[in-house]
Amino acid sequence: MGTSFAxxxxxxxxxxxxxxxxxxxxxxxxxxxxxxxxxxxxCVCRVWYAVCNRDSVWEALCDRHVSGGDAGPGxxxxxxxxxxxxxxxxxxxxxxxxxxxxxxxxxxxxxxxxDSVEVRGNVSLSLSLSLFSIDCYERLSGGSLxxxxxxxxxxxxxxx
Amino acid sequence: MSTETEDLELRAAAAxxxxxxxxxxEGLISPKKRCRSTKAxxxxxxxxxxxxxDMTVAMESSRIKRCLLxxxxxxxxxxxxxxxxxxxxxxxxxxxxxxxxxPTISWEDNVVRDVGIYSDDLLDLISAANYLGMEGLxxxxxxxxxxxxxxxxxxxxxxxxxxxxDLTISEKKMIAKAKKAEKSTTSPFAHRDATLS
Numbered sequence: 001m002g003t004s005f006a007x008x009x010x011x012x013x014x015x016x017x018x019x020x021x022x023x024x025x026x027x028x029x030x031x032x033x034x035x036x037x038x039x040x041x042x043c044v045c046r047v048w049y050a051v052c053n054r055d056s057v058w059e060a061l062c063d064r065h066v067s068g069g070d071a072g073p074g075x076x077x078x079x080x081x082x083x084x085x086x087x088x089x090x091x092x093x094x095x096x097x098x099x100x101x102x103x104x105x106x107x108x109x110x111x112x113x114x115d116s117v118e119v120r121g122n123v124s125l126s127l128s129l130s131l132f133s134i135d136c137y138e139r140l141s142g143g144s145l146x147x148x149x150x151x152x153x154x155x156x157x158x159x160x
Numbered sequence: 161m162s163t164e165t166e167d168l169e170l171r172a173a174a175a176x177x178x179x180x181x182x183x184x185x186e187g188l189i190s191p192k193k194r195c196r197s198t199k200a201x202x203x204x205x206x207x208x209x210x211x212x213x214d215m216t217v218a219m220e221s222s223r224i225k226r227c228l229l230x231x232x233x234x235x236x237x238x239x240x241x242x243x244x245x246x247x248x249x250x251x252x253x254x255x256x257x258x259x260x261x262x263p264t265i266s267w268e269d270n271v272v273r274d275v276g277i278y279s280d281d282l283l284d285l286i287s288a289a290n291y292l293g294m295e296g297l298x299x300x301x302x303x304x305x306x307x308x309x310x311x312x313x314x315x316x317x318x319x320x321x322x323x324x325x326d327l328t329i330s331e332k333k334m335i336a337k338a339k340k341a342e343k344s345t346t347s348p349f350a351h352r353d354a355t356l357s
Contacts, residue, residue: 032306
């Protein structure tokens with residue numbers, strides 16, 4: 001391709017402009033990452049930390065894995081009222097997906113290179129919202145006790 | 161697929177009818193190249209380079225479409241600022257491939273792979289796609305960068321993108337603490353850990 005010479009010249013000089021300069025584009029890229037990578041990306045620098053905390057990024061992630069029902073403005077307002085998409089992913093969607101794909105809990109945040117295939121599970125919208133509302137209710141009425149009803153999602157409880 | 165092509169042509173024809181009195185391109189089109197559509201539009205980017213594209217191709221870009229329908233151009237030339245010639249050509253080339261054809265994974269191999277590893281070119285292509293409003297191209301390029309990021313550690317990411325680590329030690333401690341707190345609430349032994357720490 002005729003672009004090879006120009007590409008070489010550009011590689012000689014430092015980056016023309018940084019990926020962090022345009023936060024909207026950064027948000028677009030981040031909204032295509034998975035939960036683990038988002039956690040790692042948040043520790044790169046201040047700008048990345050700010051973008052990773054945007055709820056819209058986690059919303060895009062949840063929308064990819066939540067099926068059934070219209071993920072429209074109605075859903076968005078409900079999720080935001082219950083605590084936001086980031087919390088929804090962390091407490092409900094993430095653990096359920098991990099269970100579906102068989103990944104274990106402890107390496108969620110280590111950022112180790114994921115050899116496994118991209119998570120392709122799907123959680124139903126009604127299930128995730130029901131679980132999320134349990135968490136919200138617990139937080140509102142719990143007092144000093146930490147919310148614990150959703151712990152079973154991460155580790156199966158032996159009821160024998 | 162034929163109905164999609166027909167839809168595109170109908171849309172292009174409708175736009176052309178609205179603006180027909182100021183379209184001056186037909187005389188410039190060489191008959192050999194343009195066999196299907198005779199309506200074309202000239203796009204001029206910030207470097208001053210001029211590119212002529214079919215109406216249906218130009219309509220792939222939502223920004224150009226808005227300009228066309230709003231009548232915002234002079235002498236049939238639409239100014240598209242914000243991208244240099246190479247990237248602009250790449251973006252238009254992508255549109256040409258997409259018109260009438262459903263984008264599949266193979267286009268990612270053909271078009272986006274041309275850019276290769278992460279480089280300024282890829283970033284420029286994302287900006288161009290973002291500016292011109294080409295959803296398909298934006299999706300593929302962003303996904304490509306996201307795939308590069310997946311599985312890397314913090315240091316690898318910083319090295320890849322040339323980012324300076326500007327988090328202070330206290331900020332890093334805060335993030336690590338928040339992560340640890342989040343991790344512990346999802347473990348069945350949260351209450352025990354809480355009393356120990």
